[in-house]
Amino acid sequence: MKPIRIFTLILAALVLFSGCDRIRSMMGKPTSSDLERLRVEKEAQEKALRDSIARAEEALAVDSVAAATPEKPVAAKPVAKPAVTSASTGNLLRYSVVVGSYVKEYNVRAMTRRMEKLGETVTVIPFKSGFTGVAIFTSNDFAEARAKRKQMLGSGSVPSDTWIYDTAWGRHK
Numbered sequence: 201m202k203p204i205r206i207f208t209l210i211l212a213a214l215v216l217f218s219g220c221d222r223i224r225s226m227m228g229k230p231t232s233s234d235l236e237r238l239r240v241e242k243e244a245q246e247k248a249l250r251d252s253i254a255r256a257e258e259a260l261a262v263d264s265v266a267a268a269t270p271e272k273p274v275a276a277k278p279v280a281k282p283a284v285t286s287a288s289t290g291n292l293l294r295y296s297v298v299v300g301s302y303v304k305e306y307n308v309r310a311m312t313r314r315m316e317k318l319g320e321t322v323t324v325i326p327f328k329s330g331f332t333g334v335a336i337f338t339s340n341d342f343a344e345a346r347a348k349r350k351q352m353l354g355s356g357s358v359p360s361d362t363w364i365y366d367t368a369w370g371r372h373k
Contacts, residue, residue: 252365252366256295256346259368260342292323292367293339293367296333296367297337297338297348297362298333298362298364298365299352300333301332301334303330303331308332315336326373328371337349345364
């Protein structure tokens with residue numbers, strides 16, 4: 201037999217008996233188990249986002265009922281928003297529209313510059329998990345934060361996974 205035929209026969213046998221995952225791993229591509237793990241992680245992130253929105257909407261309902269009672273006057277909304285700052289509970293309002301959460305500092309700076317070019321006031325929120333959030337709007341009113349998120353998503357100027365952070369969760373430093 202010619203050497204090329206032997207080589208082709210060996211290559212065909214490898215493909216048939218080793219499976220696609222073996223070849224994908226040799227090429228540095230994700231295997232089926234890696235793809236499944238990524239799918240599960242993405243589903244968990246989406247569930248966490250849905251849960252956070254549901255909790256924020258519940259908090260809004262509780263806040264609106266509490267504000268409707270005649271004994272308790274509704275507090276005035278703050279007018280001034282902080283410039284680009286590192287946030288803490290002292291200068292963060294209750295709800296923040298977060299356009300990104302990053303581990304790498306250069307990603308935080310890039311998103312901050314991008315949002316500033318759009319004319320947004322940016323607040324940087326360090327989280328206990330090691331991530332740093334980039335928020336473009338803070339308010340004590342959930343309806344305002346939700347309206348701002350919807351407006352920014354409608355304009356297409358922010359990522360589709362923009363979310364609302366509630367400081368009551370206590371996940372920031």
